[in-house]
Structures are given as C-alpha cells and as structure tokens.
Amino acid sequence: MPATLRDVAERAQVSVRTVSNVVSGYEHVSAKMRARVQQAIEELDYRPNPVARTLRTGRTGLLALVVPEIDVPYFGELARDVITAAAEVGYQVMIDQTGHDHDREQDLLRGTDRNMLFDGMLFAPLATEAELSEVNASQSMPLVLLGEHTFDGRFDHVAIDNVRAAADATTHLIDIGRARIAAIGTQPKEHYTTPLQRTEGYERALERAGLEHDPALVRAADHYSRADGYAAATSLLSQSPRPDAIFCYSDLLAMGAARAVFDAGLQVPDDIAIIGIDDIEEGRYARPSLSTVSLDTPFIAEQAIARIAARIDDPGLPTQEIVAPHILLPRESTGARSDARDPAIATIAN
Amino acid sequence: MPATLRDVAERAQVSVRTVSNVVSGYEHVSAKMRARVQQAIEELDYRPNPVARTLRTGRTGLLALVVPEIDVPYFGELARDVITAAAEVGYQVMIDQTGHDHDREQDLLRGTDRNMLFDGMLFAPLATEAELSEVNASQSMPLVLLGEHTFDGRFDHVAIDNVRAAADATTHLIDIGRARIAAIGTQPKEHYTTPLQRTEGYERALERAGLEHDPALVRAADHYSRADGYAAATSLLSQSPRPDAIFCYSDLLAMGAARAVFDAGLQVPDDIAIIGIDDIEEGRYARPSLSTVSLDTPFIAEQAIARIAARIDDPGLPTQEIVAPHILLPRESTGARSDARDPAIATIAN
DNA sequence: TTGTAAGCGTTATCAC
DNA sequence: GTGATAACGCTTACAA
Numbered sequence: 118m119p120a121t122l123r124d125v126a127e128r129a130q131v132s133v134r135t136v137s138n139v140v141s142g143y144e145h146v147s148a149k150m151r152a153r154v155q156q157a158i159e160e161l162d163y164r165p166n167p168v169a170r171t172l173r174t175g176r177t178g179l180l181a182l183v184v185p186e187i188d189v190p191y192f193g194e195l196a197r198d199v200i201t202a203a204a205e206v207g208y209q210v211m212i213d214q215t216g217h218d219h220d221r222e223q224d225l226l227r228g229t230d231r232n233m234l235f236d237g238m239l240f241a242p243l244a245t246e247a248e249l250s251e252v253n254a255s256q257s258m259p260l261v262l263l264g265e266h267t268f269d270g271r272f273d274h275v276a277i278d279n280v281r282a283a284a285d286a287t288t289h290l291i292d293i294g295r296a297r298i299a300a301i302g303t304q305p306k307e308h309y310t311t312p313l314q315r316t317e318g319y320e321r322a323l324e325r326a327g328l329e330h331d332p333a334l335v336r337a338a339d340h341y342s343r344a345d346g347y348a349a350a351t352s353l354l355s356q357s358p359r360p361d362a363i364f365c366y367s368d369l370l371a372m373g374a375a376r377a378v379f380d381a382g383l384q385v386p387d388d389i390a391i392i393g394i395d396d397i398e399e400g401r402y403a404r405p406s407l408s409t410v411s412l413d414t415p416f417i418a419e420q421a422i423a424r425i426a427a428r429i430d431d432p433g434l435p436t437q438e439i440v441a442p443h444i445l446l447p448r449e450s451t452g453a454r455s456d457a458r459d460p461a462i463a464t465i466a467n
Numbered sequence: 468m469p470a471t472l473r474d475v476a477e478r479a480q481v482s483v484r485t486v487s488n489v490v491s492g493y494e495h496v497s498a499k500m501r502a503r504v505q506q507a508i509e510e511l512d513y514r515p516n517p518v519a520r521t522l523r524t525g526r527t528g529l530l531a532l533v534v535p536e537i538d539v540p541y542f543g544e545l546a547r548d549v550i551t552a553a554a555e556v557g558y559q560v561m562i563d564q565t566g567h568d569h570d571r572e573q574d575l576l577r578g579t580d581r582n583m584l585f586d587g588m589l590f591a592p593l594a595t596e597a598e599l600s601e602v603n604a605s606q607s608m609p610l611v612l613l614g615e616h617t618f619d620g621r622f623d624h625v626a627i628d629n630v631r632a633a634a635d636a637t638t639h640l641i642d643i644g645r646a647r648i649a650a651i652g653t654q655p656k657e658h659y660t661t662p663l664q665r666t667e668g669y670e671r672a673l674e675r676a677g678l679e680h681d682p683a684l685v686r687a688a689d690h691y692s693r694a695d696g697y698a699a700a701t702s703l704l705s706q707s708p709r710p711d712a713i714f715c716y717s718d719l720l721a722m723g724a725a726r727a728v729f730d731a732g733l734q735v736p737d738d739i740a741i742i743g744i745d746d747i748e749e750g751r752y753a754r755p756s757l758s759t760v761s762l763d764t765p766f767i768a769e770q771a772i773a774r775i776a777a778r779i780d781d782p783g784l785p786t787q788e789i790v791a792p793h794i795l796l797p798r799e800s801t802g803a804r805s806d807a808r809d810p811a812i813a814t815i816a817n
Numbered sequence: 818t819t820g821t822a823a824g825c826g827t828t829a830t831c832a833c
Numbered sequence: 834g835t836g837a838t839a840a841c842g843c844t845t846a847c848a849a
Contacts (some may be wrong), residue, residue, distance in 0.1 A: 169842035188547040193538040211561040377751045402726045519826035626837045
C-alpha cells in the first residue's frame with residue numbers, strides 16, 4: 118500500500134498543504150519544514166499519485182502520437198524524434214497505432230475513445246480530407262496534424278511541401294537521362310492527400326520536361342509497404358516497353374521495388390533507376406543505396422511538439438502551417454557514386 | 468466543458484448510481500431506466516472520465532512497453548505485436564524509450580518515475596543482471612521481462628533459448644562449409660545477458676565442430692545498429708587471413724556488415740557468408756536476402772501480455788519462464804537459392 | 818508561511 | 834433495483 122500525502126503529513130507533523138507545497142516545489146516553504154517533510158517522504162518512500170494529480174489539475178502530461186503502423190521505419194524514426202522532443206518539454210508520449218482502421222482514427226479524432234487521458238495529440242493519419250472535415254476543431258482536443266494534408270486553417274499542421282518533393286524526385290530521374298518514368302504509390306480507392314499531392318508533383322515534373330505522362334506507368338499501393346512495392350514493380354516490369362526509372366512514394370515501397378527488379382534479372386540503376394521519399398536509415402545501407410528525398414524528422418518532431426505544447430497552454434491560439442524542409446539525396450540507386458565509403462559518414466554529411 | 472455523471476443523472480432524473488450502472492454495463496437495471504439514461508447520455512454527449520475512474524478503481528488500463536530504441540526495426544515489430552495483443556485483452560500500450568540510459572531504466576524498474584500510471588510493464592531492457600538484482604520484485608509493479616535474461620524466479624520472463632539460437636546460426640555457417648567464422652555483437656564493457664549467451668552459443672557450436680575459437684574474429688558492438696555492424700565488419704575484413712563467414716548478434720548488425728563487405732569489394736555469400744538473429748522484414752527484401760534465426764514475435768507478445776494480465780489480476784502468481792520458439796531461416800546471404808521469387812510469399816512459407 | 822476544507826468524476830458501500 | 838453518500842489522493846482557495 119503506497120504512502121499518500123496524508124501519511125507524509127502525519128509523519129512530519131505538518132499539514133497536507135505543506136507537504137504538497139514541498140512536493141510540487143513551491144517557493145515559500147521554510148527550510149526546516151522542507152527538511153522535515155523531505156525526511157518523512159523518504160522514510161515512507163512516498164511518490165505522488167499522478168492520477169489523483171491529474172483529476173485535480175486536468176492535465177496528464179501525456180501526448181498521443183497516432184500513426185498507422187509503428188513498425189514502418191519512417192514512423193519508428195518519427196516516433197523516436199517525437200519522444201525525444203516531447204521529453205524536453207516535460208511531456209510523455211503514448212503511441213497509438215490505428216492499423217489503417219478508419220473508424221479507429223475517427224474515434225481518436227473525435228475523442229470518442231479515451232478522451233481525457235491526453236493533453237494533446239499528434240496525428241499522422243491516413244484520414245482523408247472528407248474525414249478530417251467532419252471533425253469539429255473547436256471541441257476536439259489540442260491537435261497537430263503531421264503529414265501532408267491540405268491546410269485549411271482549422272488545425273495546426275506540420276508537413277513538407279509534398280508536391281515539390283515529388284517533383285524534385287521526378288526531376289532528378291529526368292536529369293540523369295531517364296524518359297520512361299514510372300510511379301508507385303497512388304491510392305485510387307481512397308482520397309488521401311499525400312498520394313494525390315505526390316502524383317501532382319510527379320506529373321508536373323514530367324510536363325515541365327516535355328515528357329509524356331503515360332498512365333500505364335503508374336501503379337497503386339494500398340499500404341506503403343515493401344510487399345506493395347514489390348508487387349507493383351513486378352507488374353510494371355512485365356509490360357513493354359518497360360520503364361527505365363521508378364519514383365516510389367515512400368522508401369519502403371522503393372526497397373520492395375528494388376528487390377523486384379533484381380528478381381526480374383535486371384539491374385539498379387543501370388536498367389531501372391529508383392528513388393523514394395523519406396530517407397529511412399535502411400536505404401542508406403541498402404545495395405545499391407537508395408536515392409531519396411530526405412525529410413527532416415527531427416525538425417518536424419520539434420515543431421510539432423512546440424506547437425502542441427503552446428496550444429495546450431492556450432487553446433485559442435491561431436492555427437499555423439509549418440512547412441518542413443526537404444532535400445534531394447542522390448545515391449547509388451540513381452547512379453550516384455558512393456564517394457563516402459561509410460554510409461554512416463555519408464549520413465552526417467547530409 | 469464535458470458532461471459528468473452527475474449531469475446525466477440530473478437530466479435523466481435518476482441517481483448517479485444508476486447512471487454509473489448503465490455506463491459500466493451492470494446487469495440489474497430495468498429496461499426503462501436504461502433507456503432513459505442512454506438518452507440523456509447521448510443528448511449530453513457524455514463520456515466517462517478515465518482519470519476519475521482510475522483514481523477510484525486503481526486501474527489505468529495502461530501497460531508500458533519499455534524498449535531501448537523504438538526505431539530499431541526489431542523493437543518496432545515487437546511493439547506492433549504487443550499493441551495488437553494488448554488491445555485484445557483490453558489494455559492500451561504506452562511505449563517508453565530508454566535510449567540506452569541505465570538510470571532511466573532503473574527509474575522505471577523501481578517505479579521512481581510515474582509509477583502508478585501503468586497497471587504493468589513489459590520490459591525489454593539492456594539492464595544487466597546486477598541492475599536487475601537490485602530491484603525488489605515484491606514492491607515493483609507487475610513486470611514481465613522480454614528478452615534473454617537469466618531466469619532467477621523473481622520475474623516473469625519471455626525469451627528465446629539464446630544459447631541455442633546462436634549455436635544454430637553458427638552451426639549453419641559450419642554446415643555450409645565455412646571454417647573461419649567471425650562474430651559481431653559482444654559487449655565487453657557491459658554485462659548484458661544477451662550477448663553473453665549468444666557468445667556462449669557461438670563458442671559451443673565451434674567447439675562441437677572441432678573448430679578453433681579465434682578471439683581475433685570476435686568484435687564488440689555498443690548498440691546493435693547498422694553503423695556498428697558496418698564498423699565491426701570493416702575491421703574484421705582488414706585482417707588476414709580474413710573470415711569467410713560472420714555471425715551477427717542481430718539482423719541490423721548484419722545489414723551493416725553486409726554493406727561493409729560490398730564496400731570492401733567482396734561478395735556475400737561467396738567470399739563472406741552472413742547470418743543474423745531476429746528476422747526483421749528488412750532482411751527478407753535485402754540483396755542478398757539475409758539468413759537469420761527467426762524469433763516468433765507474435766508469440767512472444769501474446770505470451771507476455773497474457774502473463775502480465777494474469778499477474779495484474781493476481782500479483783501473488785508464481786513467476787514463470789516462457790521460452791519462445793526460434794527457427795533457422797537460411798536465405799541468400801548464406802548461399803540459399805531464393806526459390807520463392809516473392810519474398811513476401813517466402814515469408815508466409817516460414 | 819501554514820492549516821482547513823472543498824472538490825475533481827468516478828465507483829462502491831450502505832441502506833431502502 | 835435504485836438512491837444517498839463516502840471515499841480514491843491530490844491541488845488550491847480561503848483563513849489564520
């Protein structure tokens with residue numbers, strides 16, 4: 118049976134008020150009192166009960182990070198950075214995995230679920246614009262959207278410029294002389310913003326270069342998984358003339374696609390160049406190393422945490438759209454020489 | 468301002484007791500009452516406050532999963548399975564990242580930190596035996612250890628047979644005709660159990676095959692990261708005669724080692740065969756695909772959750788050691804033909 | 818500076 | 834079967 122504030126007060130012969138003051142680091146407590154209380158605390162091995170504290174203050178010190186799948190490397194790396202950034206401002210992060218379940222996402226967004234456990238939420242969702250628009254911004258808990266939704270001024274929002282990122286990737290393929298450039302990652306069944314924007318960037322880059330946009334070179338992917346990338350690439354390779362480059366909407370898709378190219382007896386980048394988006398560590402060590410568009414996850418995490426912390430303190434804050442930087446990283450999968458022999462070192466150079 | 472139980476009671480013209488009964492699905496409530504209360508609940512959009520409930524019942528419904536790094540693929544995949552298994556029995560999982568910080572681990576183990584927020588803890592730690600032995604089993608919260616510590620009867624424990632897994636991996640390298648078998652992953656500075664046991668398995672397998680155990684072929688790794696694997700392998704390759712096979716204590720180390728072999732101008736598996744432990748998805752799509760010892764993470768997760776749930780209900784339960792199965796998966800990195808063209812399919816076949 | 822007491826929203830113990 | 838009411842452990846006016 119853990120000791121309570123009252124037990125400590127009794128033992129130290131002071132009031133609970135004083136103990137509470139000592140525990141929460143209140144200034145105006147006499148040195149003697151403080152010492153006496155401290156001793157009692159140690160003797161009883163007292164630790165404040167966060168639940169009771171929360172019930173009283175209304176704050177849990179908990180943030181939720183909502184992702185579709187925690188075992189997707191990009192989300193793992195994002196989670197790492199979010200946890201770090203949150204700890205710095207005194208928040209703990211709880212990871213919620215929606216597993217591509219739209220209802221679950223809606224529950225979370227609406228707070229139908231376990232609403233008051235969190236002070237705020239970082240949402241990296243699959244939600245469509247339509248789903249998001251159903252959520253009442255004013256009555257939902259403090260929320261920051263991660264990822265590439267159209268900013269409509271109702272929610273804070275940290276994301277890269279998705280259209281440009283996709284265009285940069287595509288343009289890189291064009292720059293190295295490829296002409297039949299395929300794309301993997303559209304999602305015709307769902308109206309997610311990310312694939313729509315990346316497709317827009319892809320098409321724009323082609324157009325700008327005067328290349329024809331061939332719908333036969335575009336493949337959908339339900340999840341951005343290695344298996345989806347593998348399947349889509351396999352399908353692309355079976356047609357003729359086959360593509361000479363593939364732009365994958367995520368690094369994970371690209372890893373699957375690369376393997377499919379090899380299994381088809383072809384070479385990357387000689388026969389088919391490949392580029393992804395995300396810059397997960399896996400791609401840096403892969404063979405060939407994966408060209409990609411690097412997203413600044415630590416920056417995204419920091420901004421998101423700063424934003425949510427501010428909004429928790431003042432819910433009336435005007436919403437803000439923060440655009441995170443991205444940078445093209447040409448590597449071996451698009452023909453770059455690996456001049457830094459150690460990928461770890463190459464990373465630092467980025 | 469969210470509606471409370473009292474608001475609902477007032478609106479429905481019943482007592483809070485009745486509302487509470489309805490909300491928590493108590494049997495003996497008349498149909499009329501139930502309907503009336505339900506209506507009031509909907510009209511007010513009432514949702515029970517989990518914090519208040521927790522303060523009263525002493526249960527949060529929250530489990531902590533403590534891992535060193537969430538962006539390490541093995542832990543990501545483990546977290547995924549743990550979250551799934553926990554949801555099935557009504558628990559939510561909070562992921563705590565210790566970041567190789569021993570003090571932080573100790574804080575968590577001792578409950579110095581935010582003790583009562585969790586009903587129980589799944590601990591996949593780096594903690595050494597010594598650190599663990601300092602923890603008072605009886606006064607710590609319900610705890611299940613994941614990973615390969617020596618079972619001393621004080622804590623529940625889910626792990627594979629580490630010595631045998633390492634021996635299986637090493638023996639596989641011997642079976643394909645390798646004689647100078649290196650190892651990456653010892654940790655001489657820390658007395659972690661995992662590397663100690665894996666080293667034991669490695670040495671035992673060599674001995675059994677009548678092979679000499681050459682200390683010059685063993686390399687340490689601080690973290691089980693790609694970078695560590697790369698560095699260790701690079702160092703191994705620079706000596707002569709060089710090894711013809713490397714047993715890495717984790718798949719991630721193996722991914723780094725493989726890249727180092729290529730960067731040294733050598734081939735896997737022809738010049739150097741490589742095998743890891745874990746069976747992360749990355750290894751199935753790598754080129755060459757990574758031979759490994761597959762750990763049954765879903766099984767580990769299920770068992771751990773079942774165990775912690777049982778212990779929460781009855782803290783006096785005798786502790787138990789659960790040994791999870793492992794299985795050798797020869798793939799291309801040790802010369803196996805990739806007969807299943809689609810790695811995803813190959814996975815299912817496992 | 819410190820003590821007293823109200824109350825956060827539930828659940829559980831009594832009665833009836 | 835349902836209604837009052839006392840906790841759960843803490844913070845914080847309000848007093849002293």
